[in-house]
Amino acid sequence: MRALDLLAPLFFSRPTASAARVEEELVERLRRGESSAIAEVYDEHYATVRAFARRLTGDDAAAEDLVHDVFVSLPSAAQRFRGESSLKTFLVSIAVNHARHHLRSAARRRVALERLGREPLPDAPNPERDVSRAALARALDRALDQLPVPQRVAFVLCEVEDRSAREAAEIMGVPEATARTRLFHAKQKLRALLDEEESR
Amino acid sequence: MKDDMLRAATRALREEADASQGRQAETRARVLATLKSRRARKLAAIRVFVPLAAVLVGSVAWAEATHRLPSVWYELKHDLGFGREEEEAPATAPAIPPAGRPVAKNAAPAVTGEAPADKAEMPAEKAAEPEVPPPSEAPAAPAETVGAPTVVAPKIVAAASSPKPSAPTEAAAIEAPEAAPAPRVDTDDALYRAAHQAHFVTRDPAGALAAWDAYLRAAPRGRFAPEAHYNRALCLVRLGRTAEAERTLELFASGSFGGYRKAEAKALLDAMRGPTP
Numbered sequence: 001m002r003a004l005d006l007l008a009p010l011f012f013s014r015p016t017a018s019a020a021r022v023e024e025e026l027v028e029r030l031r032r033g034e035s036s037a038i039a040e041v042y043d044e045h046y047a048t049v050r051a052f053a054r055r056l057t058g059d060d061a062a063a064e065d066l067v068h069d070v071f072v073s074l075p076s077a078a079q080r081f082r083g084e085s086s087l088k089t090f091l092v093s094i095a096v097n098h099a100r101h102h103l104r105s106a107a108r109r110r111v112a113l114e115r116l117g118r119e120p121l122p123d124a125p126n127p128e129r130d131v132s133r134a135a136l137a138r139a140l141d142r143a144l145d146q147l148p149v150p151q152r153v154a155f156v157l158c159e160v161e162d163r164s165a166r167e168a169a170e171i172m173g174v175p176e177a178t179a180r181t182r183l184f185h186a187k188q189k190l191r192a193l194l195d196e197e198e199s200r
Numbered sequence: 201m202k203d204d205m206l207r208a209a210t211r212a213l214r215e216e217a218d219a220s221q222g223r224q225a226e227t228r229a230r231v232l233a234t235l236k237s238r239r240a241r242k243l244a245a246i247r248v249f250v251p252l253a254a255v256l257v258g259s260v261a262w263a264e265a266t267h268r269l270p271s272v273w274y275e276l277k278h279d280l281g282f283g284r285e286e287e288e289a290p291a292t293a294p295a296i297p298p299a300g301r302p303v304a305k306n307a308a309p310a311v312t313g314e315a316p317a318d319k320a321e322m323p324a325e326k327a328a329e330p331e332v333p334p335p336s337e338a339p340a341a342p343a344e345t346v347g348a349p350t351v352v353a354p355k356i357v358a359a360a361s362s363p364k365p366s367a368p369t370e371a372a373a374i375e376a377p378e379a380a381p382a383p384r385v386d387t388d389d390a391l392y393r394a395a396h397q398a399h400f401v402t403r404d405p406a407g408a409l410a411a412w413d414a415y416l417r418a419a420p421r422g423r424f425a426p427e428a429h430y431n432r433a434l435c436l437v438r439l440g441r442t443a444e445a446e447r448t449l450e451l452f453a454s455g456s457f458g459g460y461r462k463a464e465a466k467a468l469l470d471a472m473r474g475p476t477p
Contacts, residue, residue: 064227067231
C-alpha cells in the first residue's frame, strides 16, 4: 500500500502536471499572438469548436464563419484565460460570445432557402430516413431561431451536446441555477413550437 | 409525445451536424490569413503613429522649454476658430494675432499699489505701458538692412498721429504694405514707430488707437503685435471704451499671450472693476 502511494505520482500526477504545463506554455504563446500556437490549437480543437458551431447555428457556412471568428479572436481572448477551465471549454465559450451575429445570419439564410424552396437533398444510402431526419432537424432549427440566444445556447450545450449543467454554466459564464432555468424555459418553448409546427 | 418529438428532433439535429463536412483546411488558411493581415495593419499603424507621436511630444516639449506653448496654443485655437468670441467686437479692430515671443526688453514694471481705484483716471496704466522704443532703435529691428520706402512712413505718421483719422487715410495705410510687398518689414516698423509716437510722445489716445490698429492690420503676427494689442487696450481705457478694453485685457490676464503683461493686465482689470464687495 505504501509502495503504491509512492509509485502513484510517477504514473498519474506527472503526465497531468506536464500536460498542464504544456497548455500553460501554449496559452502564453497564444497571448503573444504566435501564429504557430494558433495553428496548433486550431488543429487540436477544430472538430470540437466546429461541431458546437454547427449544432448551434444549424448552418454549415455560419459554422465555418463562427470557427474563423473564434480562432482569429483567440490571441486577445487568451489574455483573460486564467486556466480555471480547459482550453477546449474556453474555446466553446468564445464561440458562445461570438454566436449572436452568426445565428442571425444563419436564421436569415434558412428563411431565404425555405422561401425559395431549395432544400438540399441528402445523397445517402437510406434517403427516406435521411429526409425525415433532415426535416426534423430543420424543424428544430426553425424553433431554435425563435428562442433568445442564451436559451438556445443552454439547450444546445445541455441537450444536443450532452454537457452537464455545471459545464454549460461555466461556458456561458453564469451560475448553474441560471443555466438550468434557461434550459427549462428553452425546452418548454421548443415543445410548444414543435407541437405548433406538427399541427400545421 | 411532445417530449419524444423534442428528443427525436434533438437527435436528428445532432446527427445532421455530425454528418456535415467541415472545411477544416480552408478555414485554417482563412484564419491564418486574417491574423497575418491584422498583424501587418498593426505594424503599419505603429510605423505611422509612433513617429507622429514622437514629433508631437518633441514639439510640445520644445515649445514648453522655449516658453512658446501658450502662444502656440493660442495660435492653434485661433486658427481652428475657437475663442473668436473672446476677441474684440468692433469691426474696425483687427483679428488678434497669435502672441509672438514676449519681447524681453518689455520687462514688466511693478504694478502693485499703482493700480488706481478710480475708473476714469488710471495712473497705473502709465506705469504698465510698455516702454518699447520704436523698432528703428531696437537692435533686432532690421530697418536699415532693407531699403526703407520713405514715402510710406510719413503717410502712416500722419494717419496715426491725427486725432480723428479719416477712413481713406487708414485705407492708404493698409494699402501701402500690400502695394510694395518687398519692404514689408520696414513698413511694419514705420507703422509701429508712428503708433509709438502717437502713444508715448504726442499722447493722443484716439490717434494712437488708429495707429495701433493700422500696425496690427499690417502685421497681425508681427514681432510687436502683443505690445500693440496691449497699448491699444490702454488707448481704449483712455477713451472710455472700457468694455472693449476689458475684453483685450482679459486675454492678457488669462495668459493667452503667455506671461506677457499678465500681471499688469490683471491689476488694471481689478482697478477698472473696482473693489470686490
